[in-house]
Amino acid sequence: MIRQIKLLTKLQICNLFGINEVRFTKDKKKKARFCGLSVIWAILLVCLLSYVAGMSFVLVKLEAAQLIPMVLSGITCVIVFVFTFLKTGKVIFQQKAFEQQIVLPVSKTAIIVSRFLTMYLTNLLFTVMVMGTGGVVYAYLVQPNISFYIYGVVCTMLLPLLPITVATMIGVIITAISCRMKYKSLVETALTMLFMGGVIGASMFSSNTGQIAMEDILQSLARMLEQQIGGMYPPALWVGNAMVSGNLTDFLLFIITSLGVFGVFLFCLQKCFLSICTALSTNAGNKSFRLTELSTSSILKALWKKEIKRYFASPIYVTNTMMGYFLMVVFPAIFLIADLGNINIINGAKSLEQTLQMEAVIRKMFPFLLAIMPSIMPTTSVSISMEGKQWWILQSLPVSKEKIIQAKVLADLTVVAPFYVVSEILAIITFRPSFLEMVWLLVIPAVYILFSAVAGIVINLHFPVFDWENETVVVKQSAATFFVMLVGAVTCGIPMGILVVLPEGFEMIYMAVVILLVLGGTGVLWKSKCVDR
Amino acid sequence: MxxxxxxxxxxxxxxxxxxxxxxxxxxxxxxxxxxxxxxxxxxxxxxxxxxxxxxxxxxxxxxxxxxxxxxxxxxxMAYIPDNPELYDYLTGIQYLNFIADIYRISQKERQERIQKEADDFEITHALGDLISSYSHGMKQKLALIGALIHKxxxxxxxxxxxxxxxxxxxxxxxxxxxxxxxxxxxxxxxxxxxxxxxxxxxxxxxxxxxxxxxxxxxxxxxxxxxxxxxxxxxxxxxxx
Structure with missing residues (x-):
C-alpha cells in the first residue's frame, strides 16, 4: 500500500506547476516563460516572508510575542482551508485520472491518499515557510527552551492536515449531494458559494469588536486577534500553547484531533469514493428528445451564450472568480450592518473611526476598495485557457478573434453586473455620498471592471494553457491567474495609496485623471491584442 | 477547391x-x-x-x-479532428444550434438539416443530452453533423x-x-x-x-x- 501511495503521489507531483513539462520540452519559449514566472514567484515569496517576519516583530514590540505561533498558525490554516476548499472536489475526484488509475492493481485507499497527499505537500511547503519565518523571529528575540523547537516542528508538519481534511470533507459532501442531480455543476456551485457566504457572514457577526474595551488600541488589537483566532479555530490556540508554554496536553490534543479527524474522514471516504466517482461520470439522459423549433442568434450572441454556459458549468471557475464579485457586495454590507460610526472599541464614547480619523479616508478610498475586488480575478483571466482541448472549434470556425474576445469580455461584464449594481446600492445607502462622491463611487469601479476584463483576456492570450486535464490547473495555478491578480491589485492599490496621502482639494482632478488613465489603458490593451489586423 | x-x-x-x-x-x-x-x-x-x-x-x-x-x-470549409473534443457542457442540440448560428444558417434550413442528419446518424434521441454523456462514436457523429450542417x-x-x-x-x-x-x-x-x-x-x-x-x-x-x-x-x- 505504501509503495502504491508513493508511486501515485509521485505521478501527481511530477507535473505540479508544470515542472515536468518544462523539464522535457524542447520549446525554448516555454522554458523562458517558466523561468521568468519562477523569478516573480520568488520575489513574491520574499515579500510574503518579509511580511510574516515584520508582523512577528510587531507582535514582539507589542509585548505579545507569545501570540506569534498562534496567530501564524491561525492565518496559515485559514488560507489553507480556503484554497483547499475551492479545489477539493476537482482534485479528489479527478475524472480522467480516476479512470486511468482504477483499472490498475491499486487500492482505493491508495488513490485517495495519494490525491490528498498532493494537496498536503503543496500546503506544507507554504506552512513551513510561514511558520518557519515566524519561528525564527520568535526564537531569535525570545530565546525559548527546547520544547518550542520540538513541538514547533511536529505542529508545523501536522498543521495543514486538519484544515485540508475539513475542507475536503465539506467539498466531498457538496460533491456527493450534487453528483446525482441533473444540474450537478450548478448545484455544486450554489452549495459552495452558500457555504463560503455562510463562513464570511458568521465571521462578520462573531467578530464582536464593538464590546472590547481596552486602554491601548494596539494592545487591544493583539488581544482581539487572540480572541478571534482562538474562538474561530481552537487548534491554533493549542499550537500556540504547545509551542510557547510547552503545554503537553494541548500538544497531544492537537495531534490527536488532526490525525483522528483525518483517519475518520479517510475511512468514510473509502466507503463512498467509488459511487461518487461513478455518479460524477454518469449523466442524466433524456431518451425522449424531439426536435422542436430552434432559436437563431447573431454570431456575437451565440458566442456569448456559449461563454455563459461554459462559465456556469464549472464550479471551480465560478467559485474562484465570483469570490471577488461576492466580496464586492459583502464589503459595503459590512459597513451598512456594522454601522461603523457607532462601534465603540476604545473605552469611553469615542468610536474607532473617530479615534483614527478614518471616516473621511474610508469615504475617499471606497470607490477603489469596491474596484479592487472584481479586478483581481475577472472571468476573462482564464477564459481562453478554459477552452482547453476544444479550442480547435473556435479556431476552425469562421469567426474573427475580435468577436471571440468581445463575447468573453461581454460574458465577464454580464456576470459582474448584478454584483456591481447591488454593491453600488449598498454603498450609496451606507455613505449617503454627495453628487461628486456618487460619480466616483459609480464610475471608478465600473472603469476598473472594464479594465480588468480586457487586461484579463490580454494576459490570458499571452499565457494560454490548453493541454490541461483538470480545471484547477488553469483556474488556480496558471500564470495568467497570477498576473491578472497582480495587475488588478497594483493598478487599484497604487492610485488608492496616492489618494490617501493626496493634499486636500486635489481629489476631483486626481479622480478624473485616474479614470482617464484607466480608460486609456483599457483602450491601449484592447488595440494591442483584441483587434483583428 | x-x-x-x-x-x-x-x-x-x-x-x-x-x-x-x-x-x-x-x-x-x-x-x-x-x-x-x-x-x-x-x-x-x-x-x-x-x-x-x-x-x-x-x-x-x-x-x-x-x-x-x-x-x-x-x-x-468544415473540419473534424481525429479526436473531436466538443463542448461537454452543451447538449447535442445546443452545440449544433451554436454551429448553425456561426454559419448564419436560417432557422428553417437548420431545422431540416439537423433533423435529417441526426436521423441518418441515429442520434436524434440523444440530442437533448449533455455531450459529456456521449461515447466517442456519438461525439464523432455529432461533429460530423456539425460539419455537414452548412453544406x-x-x-x-x-x-x-x-x-x-x-x-x-x-x-x-x-x-x-x-x-x-x-x-x-x-x-x-x-x-x-x-x-x-x-x-x-x-x-x-x-x-x-x-x-x-x-x-x-x-x-x-x-x-x-x-x-x-x-x-x-x-x-x-x-x-x-
Missing part, C-alpha cells in the same frame, strides 16, 4: 513537419492523404483549416488565400473512421460521395488503406513531411495494392 503550394511548416523545436508540399484538390474529389504516424498529415490539415500558421508557401480554398482571408475560407464546399477530416461503428462508417462514406456529387470536395487523412483505396479517386502519400506520391488512385496504385505502394514509398523513405 484546395490548392497547396510549397507549404513548409517548422516547429519551434526546429523540427520540419511539412517540407515544401504541393497538391491540388478539385471539386468532386475524395482525396485521401496517407502517411505513417508523425509524417506531417495532421500538421498539413491544421494549416489548411487555419489552426496552425505556416512558415512558407500558400494555401487557397475556393481560390481564397487562407493566410490573407481565413474567415472567408472557413466559411466554405461545406471543402470537408477536411483527420482520421474520420476511427471510433465509428461499421454502420456509421458506411454512412460517412455515403455522405462524402453525396457531398462530392454536389460539387464539393473531401480531403481526409487515414491509416485505413483499404478504405482509402476503395473510396478515394485521388491519393497522396506523405513521409517525413515530404510528398512522396500524389495523383489519381489508379496512377498511384498501378498494378499493386495501396498497402504495397505505401510500404514501398513511405516505409522505405523512413528507413533511409
Amino acid at each position: 484546395l490548392k497547396i503550394q510549397n507549404l513548409t511548416k517548422t516547429y519551434t523545436e526546429g523540427k520540419v513537419a511539412v517540407d515544401n508540399l504541393t497538391l491540388q484538390v478539385e471539386p468532386g474529389d475524395i482525396y485521401g492523404f496517407i502517411g505513417h504516424n508523425g509524417a506531417g498529415k495532421t500538421t498539413t490539415i491544421k494549416s489548411i483549416v487555419g489552426i496552425h500558421e505556416f512558415d512558407r508557401g500558400e494555401i487557397y480554398v475556393n481560390g481564397i488565400s487562407v493566410g490573407e482571408n481565413p474567415i472567408s475560407c472557413k466559411q466554405v 461545406p464546399k471543402l470537408l477536411v477530416l483527420d482520421e474520420p473512421f476511427v471510433g465509428l461503428d461499421p454502420k456509421a462508417s458506411l454512412l460517412l462514406k455515403e455522405k462524402m460521395r453525396e457531398l462530392c456529387s454536389e460539387g464539393s470536395a473531401v480531403f481526409f487523412s487515414t491509416h485505413v488503406l483499404d478504405v482509402a483505396e476503395k473510396l478515394c479517386n485521388k491519393l497522396a502519400i506523405i513521409s517525413q513531411g515530404k510528398l512522396q506520391l500524389a495523383g489519381e488512385t489508379s496512377y498511384v496504385i498501378k498494378e499493386k495494392s495501396l498497402e504495397q505502394v505505401f510500404m514501398e514509398v513511405a516505409v522505405h523513405d523512413t528507413t533511409d
Whole structure:
C-alpha cells in the first residue's frame, strides 16, 4: 500500500506547476516563460516572508510575542482551508485520472491518499515557510527552551492536515449531494458559494469588536486577534500553547484531533469514493428528445451564450472568480450592518473611526476598495485557457478573434453586473455620498471592471494553457491567474495609496485623471491584442 | 477547391513537419492523404483549416488565400479532428444550434438539416443530452453533423473512421460521395488503406513531411495494392 501511495503521489507531483513539462520540452519559449514566472514567484515569496517576519516583530514590540505561533498558525490554516476548499472536489475526484488509475492493481485507499497527499505537500511547503519565518523571529528575540523547537516542528508538519481534511470533507459532501442531480455543476456551485457566504457572514457577526474595551488600541488589537483566532479555530490556540508554554496536553490534543479527524474522514471516504466517482461520470439522459423549433442568434450572441454556459458549468471557475464579485457586495454590507460610526472599541464614547480619523479616508478610498475586488480575478483571466482541448472549434470556425474576445469580455461584464449594481446600492445607502462622491463611487469601479476584463483576456492570450486535464490547473495555478491578480491589485492599490496621502482639494482632478488613465489603458490593451489586423 | 503550394511548416523545436508540399484538390474529389504516424498529415490539415500558421508557401480554398482571408475560407470549409473534443457542457442540440448560428444558417434550413442528419446518424434521441454523456462514436457523429450542417464546399477530416461503428462508417462514406456529387470536395487523412483505396479517386502519400506520391488512385496504385505502394514509398523513405 505504501509503495502504491508513493508511486501515485509521485505521478501527481511530477507535473505540479508544470515542472515536468518544462523539464522535457524542447520549446525554448516555454522554458523562458517558466523561468521568468519562477523569478516573480520568488520575489513574491520574499515579500510574503518579509511580511510574516515584520508582523512577528510587531507582535514582539507589542509585548505579545507569545501570540506569534498562534496567530501564524491561525492565518496559515485559514488560507489553507480556503484554497483547499475551492479545489477539493476537482482534485479528489479527478475524472480522467480516476479512470486511468482504477483499472490498475491499486487500492482505493491508495488513490485517495495519494490525491490528498498532493494537496498536503503543496500546503506544507507554504506552512513551513510561514511558520518557519515566524519561528525564527520568535526564537531569535525570545530565546525559548527546547520544547518550542520540538513541538514547533511536529505542529508545523501536522498543521495543514486538519484544515485540508475539513475542507475536503465539506467539498466531498457538496460533491456527493450534487453528483446525482441533473444540474450537478450548478448545484455544486450554489452549495459552495452558500457555504463560503455562510463562513464570511458568521465571521462578520462573531467578530464582536464593538464590546472590547481596552486602554491601548494596539494592545487591544493583539488581544482581539487572540480572541478571534482562538474562538474561530481552537487548534491554533493549542499550537500556540504547545509551542510557547510547552503545554503537553494541548500538544497531544492537537495531534490527536488532526490525525483522528483525518483517519475518520479517510475511512468514510473509502466507503463512498467509488459511487461518487461513478455518479460524477454518469449523466442524466433524456431518451425522449424531439426536435422542436430552434432559436437563431447573431454570431456575437451565440458566442456569448456559449461563454455563459461554459462559465456556469464549472464550479471551480465560478467559485474562484465570483469570490471577488461576492466580496464586492459583502464589503459595503459590512459597513451598512456594522454601522461603523457607532462601534465603540476604545473605552469611553469615542468610536474607532473617530479615534483614527478614518471616516473621511474610508469615504475617499471606497470607490477603489469596491474596484479592487472584481479586478483581481475577472472571468476573462482564464477564459481562453478554459477552452482547453476544444479550442480547435473556435479556431476552425469562421469567426474573427475580435468577436471571440468581445463575447468573453461581454460574458465577464454580464456576470459582474448584478454584483456591481447591488454593491453600488449598498454603498450609496451606507455613505449617503454627495453628487461628486456618487460619480466616483459609480464610475471608478465600473472603469476598473472594464479594465480588468480586457487586461484579463490580454494576459490570458499571452499565457494560454490548453493541454490541461483538470480545471484547477488553469483556474488556480496558471500564470495568467497570477498576473491578472497582480495587475488588478497594483493598478487599484497604487492610485488608492496616492489618494490617501493626496493634499486636500486635489481629489476631483486626481479622480478624473485616474479614470482617464484607466480608460486609456483599457483602450491601449484592447488595440494591442483584441483587434483583428 | 484546395490548392497547396510549397507549404513548409517548422516547429519551434526546429523540427520540419511539412517540407515544401504541393497538391491540388478539385471539386468532386475524395482525396485521401496517407502517411505513417508523425509524417506531417495532421500538421498539413491544421494549416489548411487555419489552426496552425505556416512558415512558407500558400494555401487557397475556393481560390481564397487562407493566410490573407481565413474567415472567408472557413466559411466554405468544415473540419473534424481525429479526436473531436466538443463542448461537454452543451447538449447535442445546443452545440449544433451554436454551429448553425456561426454559419448564419436560417432557422428553417437548420431545422431540416439537423433533423435529417441526426436521423441518418441515429442520434436524434440523444440530442437533448449533455455531450459529456456521449461515447466517442456519438461525439464523432455529432461533429460530423456539425460539419455537414452548412453544406461545406471543402470537408477536411483527420482520421474520420476511427471510433465509428461499421454502420456509421458506411454512412460517412455515403455522405462524402453525396457531398462530392454536389460539387464539393473531401480531403481526409487515414491509416485505413483499404478504405482509402476503395473510396478515394485521388491519393497522396506523405513521409517525413515530404510528398512522396500524389495523383489519381489508379496512377498511384498501378498494378499493386495501396498497402504495397505505401510500404514501398513511405516505409522505405523512413528507413533511409
